[in-house]
Amino acid sequence: MARTVDPQRHEARRLAIIDAALTCFAVTGYAGTSTAAICRQAGIGSGTFFHYFPTKQSLLLAILAYGTDETRRWFAARPDDADPLSIVEAYVAHAAEEMSDPRIAGFVRAVTAVMGVPEVETALALDARVLQDGLEPWVARAQARGQVRADLPPRDLTAWVLVLLDGFLGRLAVDEAFTAEGQRATLVDAVRRLLAP
Amino acid sequence: MARTVDPQRHEARRLAIIDAALTCFAVTGYAGTSTAAICRQAGIGSGTFFHYFPTKQSLLLAILAYGTDETRRWFAARPDDADPLSIVEAYVAHAAEEMSDPRIAGFVRAVTAVMGVPEVETALALDARVLQDGLEPWVARAQARGQVRADLPPRDLTAWVLVLLDGFLGRLAVDEAFTAEGQRATLVDAVRRLLAP
DNA sequence: CCTTTCATGGAGTGCGTGCTCTAGTATTGC
DNA sequence: GCAATACTAGAGCACGCACTCCATGAAAGG
Structure with missing residues (x-):
């Protein structure tokens, strides 16, 4: 008998389709992208x-x-044992760098607007949760060390860092003169100002 | 002959349809809302x-x-002749208040993701332009008075205020515990921190 | 009254969509 | 080489959509 085809090839194809879909979703949104368009883009x-x-x-x-x-x-x-505040700032810089890729930025924007579909909403909620849970401990440690303000709980401070990131993404989309490269430094500075004791 | 119908009644109907559409778009997005659904909501x-x-x-x-x-x-x-910084903060507070209506928040989120449609994109660009042009003079005046930092041009500072507003809106959608009422004060404080000299 | 125009609902239409089916081709194990 | 399975393509299908058409009602001149 024959059998389980090369799993590497399978995974590669999957990723190729994902890549094509990312491109399409970023440009025309989720609902605005037909499966036919994805197939065309992927050449399948x-x-x-x-x-x-x-x-x-x-x-x-x-x-x-x-x-x-x-x-x-x-x-x-x-x-x-890393320096907590450095980790927070490093994540912000990392996220800003990812958003330099307009496909990522467009995709995120497109996807957060897929509303009323329970599966998608729970997936988005999970993503938000993982992000919050990843960042909050570092904010808390920074607070314990007196590196950041203490008038708000770590949970809220973390949420506000994410406010800046969300807003950064939104501005990239709507404001031509607002570029990820040009404003990245200001973003990190804004986070510092927001968290400063 | 007969005649030009009562324009008041006409406008009222239009507004009723707009209201129904706002509700639908906010919940299921633009593409996810059928005209039939809007008709049902409006009772027409x-x-x-x-x-x-x-x-x-x-x-x-x-x-x-x-x-x-x-x-x-x-x-x-x-x-x-109003105090410039107060106007900036007043607009932020005003916008935050509007976002307390979940329909507004949902609608904005839904609409900024209608991509690849030129008419919509130009309308969004116009909206962004009107906002920027409305706010920037006040930021500039505040800067001239030394009320806000001078290391960035008024255009950029204005854009960053809008970053906070955009991000605020985004968080409202994704974070259950993040409410407009609870975080409004922090928002104004964040703007102050961002603009502080 | 009658006539003209707007207002309204809802059945109907054509099209684009996500997805299925089938037939043919590569690839694997023996 | 052969059989069995995975892979691939694309024609086809059912459905939901935005939008049209038409019959009827209501209001305003004359």
Whole structure:
């Protein structure tokens, strides 16, 4: 008998489709992108598409899960004894760098507006949770060391750092003169001002 | 012959449809909302809908134009000799208050993700422009008086105030514990920290 | 009264969509 | 080489959508 085809090849194809979808979603949004458009972008037939992903929605969820995992990995890689405030600032800089890729920025913007679909909403909530849970301990430690203000709980301070990141992303989309490269330094400065004791 | 119908009644109907659409768009997004759903919400038939708006897109543009006008009016109503920094902070507080209405928040989120449609993008760009042009003079005056930092041009400082507002809106959507009422004061404080000399 | 115009609902239409089916081709194990 | 399975393409399908058409009602001149 024959058998389980090369899993590497399988995974590579999956990633190629994900990559094509990312490009399409970033430009025309989730609902505005047809599976046919993704197939065209990826250079495959629709049969192939649905061989790798049972539905269009499952593809979106796969991308979201990928991003969530990446966030998890980023925080898992931080050494426990690092300087807390540096980690917070490093994450902000890291996120800003990712947003330099307009595909990422466009995708995030497109996806956070897929509303009323429970599976997507829980995936987004999970992503937000992982981010909050990854960042908050460092904020708390920084607070314990007196590096950041103490008039708000770590939970709120963390949320406000994410406010800056969310807003940064939004401005990139709507303001031509506002570029990730040009404003990255100001972003880190803004975080410092926000957290300063 | 008969005649030009009562324009008041006409306008009222239009506003009722706009109101229904706002509700629907806020919950399920633009693409996720069918004209049938808007008709159901407004309690009208589809014939009536297309009697008032030629297309679904034109309805969206009408809502956007309405919001842009409101922003224009808000700034037009500020007296020229007012304290500049107070005006900036007042606008921030005003915007935060509007976002207390979850329909507004949801609508804005839904609409900024309608991508790849030129008419919508230009309408959004106009809205952003009106906001920037309304706010920037006050920031500039505040800077001239030494009320705000001078290491960045007024244009950038204004953009960063809008970053905070955009981010505030985004957090409201994704973070259950982050409420407009609870965080409004922190928002104004964040603006002060951002602009402080 | 009658006539003209706007207002309204809802059945109907054509099209684009996500997805399925099937038939053919590569790739694997023996 | 052969059989069995995975992979691939694309024609086709059912459905939901934005939008149209038409019949009817209501209000305002004359």
